[in-house]
Amino acid sequence: MILTLLFISACFLAYSNGANDNFKGVATLFGSGTTNFKKAINWATVTTLSGSVAAIFLANELVKNFSGKGLVPDDLITVPIFAISIAFGAALTVFIATKIGMPISTTHSLVGALFGAGVVAVGSQFNFDKLLDKFLVPLIVSPLMAAVVSLIAYLIFRFLRKQFGVTKSTTLNIHEEQSLSVASLQMDNAASLKSSTTIKATIENEIETYEGQILGLNSQKVLDTLHYISAGIVSFARGLNDTPKIVGLLVIINAIDIKISMIIIAIVIALGGLVNAKKVGITMSKKITPMNSGQGFTANLITGLLVTTASFHGMPVSTTHVSVGSIFGIGTATKKANYKMISKILLSWLLTLPMAAIVSGLLYKLLETLT
Template identity: 75%
Template sequence: MILVLLFIAACFLAYSNGANDNFKGVATLFGSGTTDYKKAIHWATITTFSGSIAAIFLAEELVKNFSGKGLVPNELIAMPVFAISIALGAAITVFIATRVGMPISTTHSLVGSLFGAGVMAIGTEFNFIKLGKTFLIPLIVSPLMAAVLSLIAYIIFRYIRKKLKITKNSGIYIKEEQKVDSLTVSAHTMTANTTTKVSTSIKPAIVETYGGKLFGISSQKILDNLHFLSAGIVSFARGLNDTPKIVGLLLIINTLDIQWGMIAVAITMALGGLMNAKKVGVIISKKITPMNSGQGFTANMITGLLVTTASIHGLPVSTTHVSVGSIFGIGTVTKKANPKMISKILLSWVLTLPIAAIISMLLFLLLKNIA
């Protein structure tokens, strides 16, 4: 029964992860107006699922790291109660953030839960040195690196675009919405004494496109295709990086083949993204900084590069941190970043680890006494 509970806890974490994280890979597609929400989330689901399946062959090191090996004694890792406390602590933290609409890191939540349950179980025997070296340093450095690299990459691409004489054009897209307001008039003023509902609200939006051709093909069309490809790479990298972190908690279920664990997590993660990703998706797409397709492609390229490299080398970076860092780097160059929203997101990141740690501590204490 306790092993079934562990499997359910891991699936709850996978669902929460999908809800909070799946849209982040395609956020620039939606934010730049390259495509609508529905197409973006479907592309994210397909490519994230592909990355999750690829993790079976490419991410063994991450599976080991997030099982707790090296942080706590092997005897503790073999306790289902320990893994359940970690999974539920991280899942509850991510689920709450998703409901609020904050894009937090599942990786950060898992690290906090590992720390909380581990310290509650063994106190000072916990390997704090490995926690800092293997987990915390990559989590802190990666968003800063993403912001700097996306800033540099965008400046380089902008220079190349100008050299190729590809122009950037701005147009105003006007959307009309009909609203109903009461209007009373008389026959002497050419109207009737009846109530008619008529009022129009106009919402303008600036849309940036690229003019000119490259190799005889529209530069905008080339860029849109590259943008879709880069978004797919980011989502693939996220599936590759996040799936083994969750599956690592299932290692103690010896009766469950690790490949089937990966597939179960991948399916549940996809469902979470399809059903509950919109609130976080809108915030990360629209609220950090306005962007066009070229800027979105640049942010995605840097995010995909960093997350894929980290996954192959077993480094537990956060796709959330890297993605937000890349988008913020673009906003820094264009000087259109929203400092208030960035402040809120940073605050949620700071709170993630201690909240997850506290929840997992309490859960471990409760489950240990029950078991």
């Protein structure tokens, strides 16, 4: 029964993770008008799943980190109710955020849940120094680093674009609207209707494209290709970075083989993204800053490089924090950042850790009492 509950909790966390995180890698593809939502989420699913599978061979260090090893005494790590509390506390936090469209960090939620269940279980024996050094510092530094690096990268790319003679142009997405108006009213209450067609082109529907050539190739086609690749890199990196964190909760009690665990979690993450990603996707794509394909490419490139580098070094950075930081860096450079939305996102980040800690701590106490 306990092992079944652990498996369900881990799958709940994987589903919530996919729903909140999967679209983040392709948010700039959709936000810049490079592609539509359906194509973007399909590309995210394929590349995230690839990263999850690659994690079997490349990310064993993260599995160790998120088992709680070094934060709490070794004998607590193998207690199933400890892992259940962590998984459920983090999962519920991420799921609620997904429902209200807030892009929060599964990594951050896991850290909060580790803290909550760990402190309730062992009190002062909890390793606060390692929590700060191994987990909190990378989570705090990564979005700031991403914002600064993406801002600098954008300025460099803009300079190079001008050197190549590539110019920007604005295309309005024109659409038709049908309207009906009452032309006359007869004695028998029958109304004759007149149909008219209105052509509309609004600022919200404008799409910036690039004109010119780079090394003899159409600049916009080159950019769109690179943008798709960069979005794939981000999604791949997310699968590589996040899957081991969830698997770490299953393998600590040797209930399931690590490779089988990776495959199951990878599939559930993909499912969560396909079913429940739209609200967070809209926030990431449309509400932080307007962007064109070049700006989106820059944000994705920086996010992918930072998250992939962190994965290989066993650093549990948040793809969410890095991605939002990169997009915000672009918005700062273009002076179009939505500071009100950024403030809401930052508030949700501040609430993530305490909420996950409270839920996991209370659940651990409840399960300890019942067992």
